[in-house]
Amino acid sequence: MDLKTLKALAPSEYAEAADGYRAVRDMADAARERVDKQISTAMQKANEGEAAEAAQKQLKKLSANFHYTQVECGLISGALNGFSSEIIAPRRRLTEALEEAAALGFPVSASGDVTFPAGGKNELTGDKIPGGTIVGNNGMLGPSNRGIYGPDSNGLYGPDATNQEINPHRGNPHLAKAQDIADRIAHALREAEEIDDRYQEALRKLKAAPGLEVGTKTWADTAADTAAVGSAAANYLEDNIPLDKSPAARKSWWDHLSQEQRDEYLALYPDVIGNLDGIPVAARDEANRENVELLIGKLSERDDEESRTMLDGLKGIQRKLHERSVPPMYLLGIGDEGNGRAIVSYGNPDVKPTRTTRLRR
Structure with missing residues (x-):
């Protein structure tokens, strides 16, 4: 999940897709109920013999197919609604941070780095303290945190940053605000990526094989699907x-x-x-x-x-x-x-x- 994707993402579209799967689930449920309570019952009362028994077996198979469709579409709907609900918060925080950067005139790169202008005064030389580009800290200790692991030990870009022990931007009044915005962007992107990965993994499990025949093995797989989506949607x-x-x-x-x-x-x-x-x-x-x-x-x-x-x-x-x-x-x-x-x-x-x-x- 990168900045461009999160910024353009529309949570309502996933909620609408969830509604579509929910509608299919409801239709499958209604169809199964009709097969079980109307068609099968009527045929059982009116017909006997091998042909009738064969027809009943086919109706049971049809009912199982409708049931499987109902359950899986319900799981997909729940996963999509969960993603739509959870992704709203990090997307809102990203939007707020970008709007604040735009209001201050701080450019934001595609990776979320924030550039700030020169400002303040160097007490020794009288020159303006240089601006630069700062990388956000997403709060994690792993290598994905560019605020810790790069591009330098301070998480800073700058034309005068030749010595990592010296921060050439110290005293620049724009530095703290740029750091705050960059950190908020990094946190939003990290949270969005975690949400996206969690629901992607659950949704991938819901893909059925072509020509699927619904049986006990299928329901064993569905039990695992239910556990996977339930785990993904725990926060939701x-x-x-x-x-x-x-x-x-x-x-x-x-x-x-x-x-x-x-x-x-x-x-x-x-x-x-x-x-x-x-x-x-x-x-x-x-x-x-x-x-x-x-x-x-x-x-x-x-x-x-x-x-x-x-x-x-x-x-x-x-x-x-x-x-x-x-x-x-x-x-x-x-x-x-x-x-x-x-x-x-x-x-x-x-x-x-x-x-x-x-x-x-």
């Missing part, structure tokens, strides 16, 4: 989850989120939201149903007895979730900690008293 979303608050405070937090924000939390942190007391039951159930698929994919990649046992249990829970029950089944908790666990409620406890069962394997 995860750090705001009220983990240490009361259930009432969590409910209040959730109620004050927009639907878009809720969708992002459900997409990026289903394991957290699904197990958090205070979050509405319907939202927890949605998150946990999503997480079941991810956990099954992750456990399918393992080859040990404990994982196989948990996998069998999760598949059993998934089958029950697909069955119609009266009252309806809500999944209030799911995880692969220890021997695996699940919390199931028959009926919505947010509406009326229900029977809740804790399952451990």
Whole structure:
């Protein structure tokens, strides 16, 4: 991320792209629901035989494709929104620093170096103290910090800087302001590059192979994708989850989120939201149903007895979730900690008293 790129970057364009992926996610979700609840159900009631069974298999495959599209587009939308939100601050600081430099008449190079004019008076010679070009210190200790590692030990360019032990610009009244502007530019560029690298790495993981067939291996990969995007967006979303608050405070937090924000939390942190007391039951159930698929994919990649046992249990829970029950089944908790666990409620406890069962394997 260089100065020219950050200056020209428009965060709103990434937010608009996120909205586009969110729209595709919503369409895929609606299509999957129609396949599962309308088309498949109607065909199952009206048809029997080998042809009907083959058609049902194809519908299940179509539903899985829509589901995968829904999840991945939700992750992309969350990543783009996270980048758009986080990049605003360093871009604003860069813009403010550049505007201040322009107001003072200090040229700024493409790499962020700030040139300042001669000023003040040399008490020995009576001459003006020379100006120069100063490099910003971005606060890091690594070689990327040109304010420490170059072009000279003072981070200064100047026509009279023949001896690094002597700063020929000392006493120039413009020096401190130029240094301040250069440092702010360097900090903004460093922060922007860190944000850009973090989200680029997460988004690269979301690229699907051509001709992808959705199966357990795909969901294992999707589980890794979810973890990658969730990690990238930690500053943007995860750090705001009220983990240490009361259930009432969590409910209040959730109620004050927009639907878009809720969708992002459900997409990026289903394991957290699904197990958090205070979050509405319907939202927890949605998150946990999503997480079941991810956990099954992750456990399918393992080859040990404990994982196989948990996998069998999760598949059993998934089958029950697909069955119609009266009252309806809500999944209030799911995880692969220890021997695996699940919390199931028959009926919505947010509406009326229900029977809740804790399952451990």
